[in-house]
Amino acid sequence: MEGLYKSKLYQNYRGVLISLFDLMAVFLSYVFVFFMDNNFFLExxxxxxxxxxxxxxxxxxxxxxxxxxxxxxxxTLWMYTGPNDVVRYGLSTLFCMVIMLGFTLHFHLFHVSLIFMAETLAFLIIMGSRLLYRSFNRHSMDVDRKKNALIIGAGNAGYIMMNEIYRNKRYPFNVVGFLDDYKKKGTLISGKPVLGTVEEVASIAKEYQVDQLFIAMSSVTREQKRHIIELCTDTSINTKIMSFTLENDEPSNVQVEDIKIEDLLNRPSVDLKIDEIGSYITDKVVCVTGAGGSIGSELCRQIVHFHPRKLVMIDINENTLYMLEQEFMRDKRNHRMAEDIEILSLIVSIREREEINKVMAYHRPDVVYHAAAHKHVPLMETRPSEAILNNVFGTKNVIDACIENGVSRFIMISTDKAVNPTNVMGATKRMTELIMQSRETKSPIKMAAVRFGNVLGSNGSVIPIFKEQIKQGGPVTVTDKNVQRYFMTIPEAAQLVMQAGYYAKHREIFVLDMGKPVKIWNLAEKMIRLSGYVPGEDIEIKEIGLRPGEKMFEELSLEIEKCHRTDNDLIFVHEPVNISQSDIDARLKTLRRIADDSMDPKHIKEILLETIKCD
Incomplete structure (x- = not known):
């Protein structure tokens, strides 16, 4: 059978072969009825x-x-024959029957009863062959179904999910039943019973020795979905979630994926004002520094949706920048992106003042998003001079180049660690905020910084580290059982940065509402359960102590109390501080001297923390 599917005849002429089969069924049906009407010519x-x-x-x-x-x-594929196909074939048969009745009444060729019989017989042969094939295919895949699965949701999505399991060799499971809050217990869905409600998932999964859970629910709120996922993950049974479109239940539109940790975080939905963002990006030249990084690359992906005239992507990491450029080229070829957007990738270090200035002078960007920075806290603690030269002076180079070359809008990525910083990375980011707010310009450039917390799934963040540790069998290492952090997804962060860019007027610092802080220990437990293990039994969680420069709690929520809300409920704004350019430039001279001359990390950090004080 596999050989038939892979043959060129089947792949190139599948539709023709099925059409010929159906026409043969119609022909034989009419011949049989004609012979039957004549008693098979036995008289x-x-x-x-x-x-x-x-x-x-x-x-x-x-x-x-x-x-x-x-x-x-x-x-249609025979393997996926379902209710929609039965209806489609029924309508096709009815259409032919009506035309044939008119034809017969006009020419008096057949009896009306013979038309009904022939069309009904053809319908039964055509549909029966498909359903028989589907049953045979399902039976042939039942041999190795030794593991039990339970489907959460007994509606259309659950029905499609069950069909997907039995027709796809990737899922060698036997479905024991469904869970649903709105279907009566004992109700049969394609022969499988509703066993109880979603709240009973733990007890029912234990009773039926379930090895796999599938969530297939099409009409639930975000909060309901999160609650269902939490109930499933608490069982420590591997769980997958299905997404699909009901308008067309063909298999190409069915996706079954692992649950992401983002699904368990209570994140508010982002309310983007498309017209506002488009007003300063559409048909403009936009530049992104650090374009190969997690935030920078997502910014680029979001920016192209607003159809800029040109997107200039700057990074020192040639591999990530090249891969991003290739991604955009594929999108253009597949018509997922406007072909007239000019994409330009430039290998440039922000530490090279003259090079950055030449780039800005040549391409004359209207908007610059500055995402280039060293961000890993422990690494910057051991090399504070590198953090100062790259984060502080590199950012100053970009700001100066923007001012000198008439950039109309400059948006800088900052961090919650810039609030009362205790580590080098946070202190350098705070220093860049002071540089931005102190610049005296004659041109009407709008500048702003955007602060937010940790980004889920970014390079080097806790999520990929935990995933790798779980993959290796543990232990999962957490600095402290009580440490808390704010999280948001990469697309959320990029979208809110773009929205904040519209609100930029004069050197503001925008603070993003990150929701409620998450205990890293709880995050580790949830990720272990998502992988189908029991925390503390299958995978150990181990405390290793706070790393140099780390806080137990970030202070973003305290900052929000000092801000006022913008038109977007998730974006708050600090009023600019009154600080002179000469003051900041004097501090920068001190920082430059200590970064160039000293090799003592502790001494450099002390000077840096002293330099950013403003009272």
Whole structure:
């Protein structure tokens, strides 16, 4: 059977073969009914094939061929035959039956009863062959179904999920039943019972020795979805979630994926004002520094949706920048991105003042998003001079180049660690905020910094580290059982940065509402359960102590109390501080001297923390 599917004949002419099969079924149905009407010529009658009979059969076959094209019955896969296909074939048969009745009444070729019988028989043969094939295919895949699965949701999505399991060799499971809050216990869905409510998932999964959970629910709120996922993950049974479109239940639109940790975090939905963002990006030249990084690359992906004239992507890491450029080239070829957007990748270090200035002078960007920075806290503690030269002076180079070359809007990525910083990375980011707010300019450039916390899944963040530790069998290492952090997804962060960019007027610092802080220990437990293990039993969680420069709690929520809300409920704004450029420039001289001359990390950090004080 696999050989047939892979053959060029099947791949190139599948629709034609199915169409011929269906026409043959129609032909045989009419022949059988014709013979039956004549008692199979057992009473001495002689079969006469007249021109009217030949013309009539040609008309029947052409009519059914037209019906196949209209109702696309030759396009469906037999393995996926379902209620929608039965309805489609039924309508096709009804269409042919009505036309044939009119044809018969006009030419008096067949009896009306024979039309009903022939069309009904053809429908039964065509649908029966498909359903028989589907049953045979499902039976042939039942041999190794030793593990039990439970489907959460007994509606359309649950039905499609069950079919996906039994027709796809990737899921060698036996479905024991469904859980649903709105279907009565004992109700059968395609032969499988509703075993109880979603709240009973733990007890029912234990009773039926379930090895796999599938969540398949199409109409639930975000909060309900999160609650269901939490109930499933608490069982420590591997759980997958299904997404699909009900408008067309073909298998290409069914996706079954692992649950992401983002699904368990209570994140508010982002309310983007598309017109506001488009007003300063559409048909403009936009530049992103650090474009190969997690935030920078997502910013680029979001920016192209607003159709800039040119996107200039700057990074010192050639590999990540090249891969991002290739991604955009694929999007253009597949018509997922406007072909007239000019994409330009430039290998440039922000530490090279003259090079950055040349880039800005040549390309004359209207908008610059500055995401380039060293961000890993422990690494910057051991090399504070590198953090100062890259984060502080590199950012100053970009700001100066923007001012000198008439950039109209400059948006800088900052961090919650810039609030009362205790580590080098946070202190350098605070220093860049002071640089931005102190610049004296004649041009009407709008500048702003955007602060937010940890980003889920970014390079080097806790999520990929935990995943790798779980993959290795543990232990999962947490600095302290009580440490808390704020989290948001990469797309959320990029979208809110772009929205904050619209609000930029004069050197503001925007603070993003990160929601409620998350205990890292609890995050580790949830990730272990998502992987199908029991924390503390299958995978150990181990405390290793706070790393140099780390806080137990970030202070973003305290900052929000000092801010006022913008038009977007998730974006708050600090009023700019009153600080002179000469003051900041004097501090920068001190920082430059200590970064160039000293090799003592502790001494450099002390000077840095002293330099950022403003009271």
């Amino acid at each position: 001495g009658k002689i079969l006469h094939i007249t021109p009217y009979i030949i013309y009539g059969m040609i008309f029947v076959l052409v009519l059914h061929l037209i019906s196949q094209i209209l109702f696309r019955t030759h396009k």
